[in-house]
Amino acid sequence: MRHILKIAGLLAVLLAVWIGLLQSSLISPQDALLFPVYLIIALGCYGLGMVGFGLLIFPTCPEEALLLEKMWSFLFTWIIVKPLSMMKFASQEIYGF
Numbered sequence: 001m002r003h004i005l006k007i008a009g010l011l012a013v014l015l016a017v018w019i020g021l022l023q024s025s026l027i028s029p030q031d032a033l034l035f036p037v038y039l040i041i042a043l044g045c046y047g048l049g050m051v052g053f054g055l056l057i058f059p060t061c062p063e064e065a066l067l068l069e070k071m072w073s074f075l076f077t078w079i080i081v082k083p084l085s086m087m088k089f090a091s092q093e094i095y096g097f
Contacts, residue, residue, distance in 0.1 A: 014039060
């Protein structure tokens with residue numbers, strides 16, 4: 001229930017800002033009419049970010065989060081560290097450093 005009230009309060013504030021932008025002469029009315037479109041786009045980006053973050057840390061499955069963390073560390077070692085060590089080895093062979 002508290003979450004619904006927070007969302008309703010946020011929507012009321014955004015509606016008041018939008019009406020204020022329509023009434024004021026700070027920006028043109030055509031730009032102020034696009035405010036809901038920008039809001040929907042921003043909400044979609046926020047939603048995608050939260051889904052991605054939730055998939056990244058698995059907040060409901062701690063054991064899966066540990067497994068994912070091990071996989072990320074393995075991939076980091078395999079993709080970043082291993083090629084760098086191979087490049088260092090190749091430069092030692094070629095240049096004798």
